[in-house]
C-alpha cells in the first residue's frame with residue numbers, strides 16, 4: 001500500500017469561521033439585521049469568529065482516533081466538516097472510504113415516522129438499497145433492543161432510545177469509517193458497555209473511526225491516537241493516553 005492509500009482522513013490547514021452578530025441589545029440586533037439585509041451595513045470583522053484555527057492531522061486506515069476538549073472547543077464542528085455536512089472556510093479535507101456519521105442526537109430522524117421507517121430512510125441516505133436494508137432490519141432492531149416499540153413513531157422515544165436506534169443503524173450498515181460524537185455517554189450503562197464492545201469489534205475488522213468523548217477512560221480504551229482541542233486549536237496531537245491525561249489536567 002502506498003503511503004497515500006493507507007490514509008483514511010486527511011485534514012489540511014482547516015479553518016472554520018462562524019458568524020455571530022455583535023450586539024448590545026435586542027433592538028440593535030433587529031436594526032442591524034435589517035440594515036445588513038438592505039445592504040446598508042456590512043458584516044464587520046468582529047462579527048465573525050474562528051471556531052477552528054489551522055487544524056491539520058491524518059488518520060490512517062484502521063486507526064481509532066479520539067478527540068477531546070472542553071465544551072465549545074470545536075469538536076462537533078470538526079466532525080461535521082469531516083462528514084461534509086458543512087464546508088471549511090479555508091483548508092482541505094480528504095476522506096477515503098464510505099463514511100457514516102453519528103452526530104447530534106437524532107439528526108436525520110423523522111419524528112412522525114416509526115423506528116422501522118426511519119431505519120429505511122437512514123439506510124437509503126447512507127447509500128444502501130431497499131433490499132439491503134430489509135435484510136439488515138433484524139440485526140439493527142435486535143442490537144437496539146427496541147423491538148417492542150419499533151413500529152411506534154420516533155417522537156415517542158426517549159433520548160436514550162434515539163441513540164440506541166441511531167447507533168444500531170450506523171454500526172450495522174458496514175461503513176469503512178464511522179464518526180461518533182459522544183455516543184457512549186447517552187445510553188444507560190448496559191447499552192454503553194455493549195456499544196463499546198461493538199466499537200472494539202468494528203476496529204478489529206480494520207475499520208477507521210473518530211470518537212469524540214469527554215470520558216478519558218473510553219478514549220484510552222478504544223483509541224490509538226487522538227487530538228486535544230483548545231479554543232479551536234490543536235493543543236496536543238499524539239497517542240490516546242497522552243490526549244486523555246492532557247484533558248484530565250484541565251478539567
Ligand SMILES: Nc1ncnc2c1ncn2[C@@H]1O[C@H](COP(=O)(O)OP(=O)(O)OP(=O)(O)O)[C@@H](O)[C@H]1O
Nearest residue numbers: 018019020051069070071072073074075076077078
Ligand atoms: N452553526 C453555528 N453557528 C454559529 N456558531 C456555531 C455554530 N455551530 C457551533 N458554533 C459555535 O462554535 C463553537 C464550537 O462548537 P462545537 O459544537 O464544535 O463545540 P464542541 O467542542 O462540540 O462542544 P461540546 O463539548 O459542548 O459538544 C461554539 O462556540 C459554538 O457556539
Ligand SMILES: [Mg+2]
Nearest residue numbers: 075076077181
Ligand atoms: Mg459537541
